[in-house]
Amino acid sequence: xxxxxxxxxxxxxxxxxxxxxxxxxxxxxxxxxxxxxxxxxxxxxxxxxxxxxxxxxxxxxxxxxxxxxxxxxxxxxxxxxxxxxxxxxxxxxxxxxxxxxxxxxxxxxxxxxxxxxxxxxxxxxxxxxxxxxxxxxxxxxxxxxxxxxxxxxxxxxxxxxxxxxxxxxxxxxxxxxxxxxxxxxxxxxxxxxxxxxxxxxxxxxxxxxxxxxxxxxxxxxxxxxxxxxxxxxxxxxxxxxxxxxxxx
Ligand code: AMP
Numbered sequence: 069x070x071x072x073x074x075x076x077x078x079x080x081x082x083x084x085x086x087x088x089x090x091x092x093x094x095x096x097x098x099x100x101x102x103x104x105x106x107x108x109x110x111x112x113x114x115x116x117x118x119x120x121x122x123x124x125x126x127x128x129x130x131x132x133x134x135x136x137x138x139x140x141x142x143x144x145x146x147x148x149x150x151x152x153x154x155x156x157x158x159x160x161x162x163x164x165x166x167x168x169x170x171x172x173x174x175x176x177x178x179x180x181x182x183x184x185x186x187x188x189x190x191x192x193x194x195x196x197x198x199x200x201x202x203x204x205x206x207x208x209x210x211x212x213x214x215x216x217x218x219x220x221x222x223x224x225x226x227x228x229x230x231x232x233x234x235x236x237x238x239x240x241x242x243x244x245x246x247x248x249x250x251x252x253x254x255x256x257x258x259x260x261x262x263x264x265x266x267x268x269x270x271x272x273x274x275x276x277x278x279x280x281x282x283x284x285x286x287x288x289x290x291x292x293x294x295x296x297x298x299x300x301x302x303x304x305x306x307x308x309x310x311x312x313x314x315x316x
Contacts, residue, residue, distance in 0.1 A: 109134070110211035110315045114204075115192045116285055117216030118278040119271070120227040122300050122307060124239050126216070127192045129308050130315070137185050140192040141174055143237045144181070146263075150234070166265050166273035168196060168281060175203045182207060196282045201289075213289035214314055216300040216307075220275055227271045231260040245304065 113136070115123040127138045145163060148156030155177065159169045178194050182204075195201040204210065218226075229242040231251075235258035240247050247253060251260050265274060289295040296314040300307050 108316055109188070111188050112208055112211045113188075113190050113315065114195065114210050114213040114289065115190055115216070116213050116282070116289070117300070118218065118220075118223055118282075119274045120223040120230065121216035121218045122304070123192050123216055124237070125245075125304055126214075126308060126311050127190045128238070129304075130190055130311065134188065134315075136188040136190045138190040138192055139178070139181050139185070139194070140237070141178060141194040141196075142192070144177065145169060146234075146237075164264055164270070166270040166277060168277055171197060171199050171203075175200055179203070179207055195285060198284055198288060201285055210289065210292070210294055212315065213285070213292075213295045214311065215286055215289075215295055215297040217297050218300050222301060223275060224268070224271055227266045227274075228268050230262070230266050232263055232266075233258040233260055 113130075115127055117123050124140065124142075127136075127140070130136045131138045145156070145159045149160050149163065150156070155173060158173060162169045174194065174196075178191075178200075182189070191204070195204050226241060231240045231242065231247075232238070233240075233253035233256065236253060236256040238253050238255045238258075239245075240253075240260060247260060252258070253260055264270065286295065286297075298307060298310045298314065
């Protein structure tokens with residue numbers, strides 16, 4: 069059996085703990101195989117940075133290579149919109165305008181999801197306001213905040229040329245990260261689309277919202293001594309090398 073099919077791998081529980089019924093937790097993940105978190109790696113990581121900075125792409129790589137669980141509020145909200153849930157109906161108009169969904173909707177959702185995770189977790193797109201960061205601090209200690217730093221002009225080009233998979237949330241770029249077959253997701257065969265909020269007028273608004281509401285979190289986590297800024301304009305693999313150093 070491939071070890072990724074093993075229940076103890078999926079649930080981030082060391083086989084010894086699984087057999088003996090020892091509850092999972094961050095330390096159990098650290099005991100796992102050589103290619104997932106080693107003893108010194110950071111367990112709770114916040115991915116900070118403007119939209120289009122590569123948080124999702126780098127988060128996916130960390131998940132594939134080290135077994136982190138990635139929680140993306142943007143992905144959760146888009147799924148809620150697609151499924152027409154109450155949350156989706158409330159969130160849609162904010163998302164379409166490139167505005168932030170109100171804190172009370174997001175904080176409750178995220179606290180629920182965080183409770184379900186055992187082991188290493190990446191928070192992608194959360195927190196986005198100081199109020200959200202305070203709420204997170206009540207339930208979890210952040211070990212590392214990775215700040216992906218990219219100039220606005222580059223972000224506009226990246227976002228407007230981004231294409232996303234509605235089925236598995238993989239992201240592509242029309243120039244720098246093309247799918248093997250035009251318009252088709254390499255990972256699951258889904259039909260790629262352009263998110264409404266990746267259109268130019270909304271992108272500019274999202275960047276403004278980021279500078280006003282989310283950038284203050286850079287200071288917030290710096291004061292807590294957990295911030296690492298990663299200049300993020302090179303290739304995906306070059307940036308990932310810096311990310312790997314930061315999580316050790
Ligand atoms: P993203 O995919 O992270 O760029 O998120 C897409 C949209 O979802 C954002 O523009 C917001 O409207 C909404 N959103 C995602 N995460 C949050 C959050 N933590 N707080 C408020 N709104 C959010």
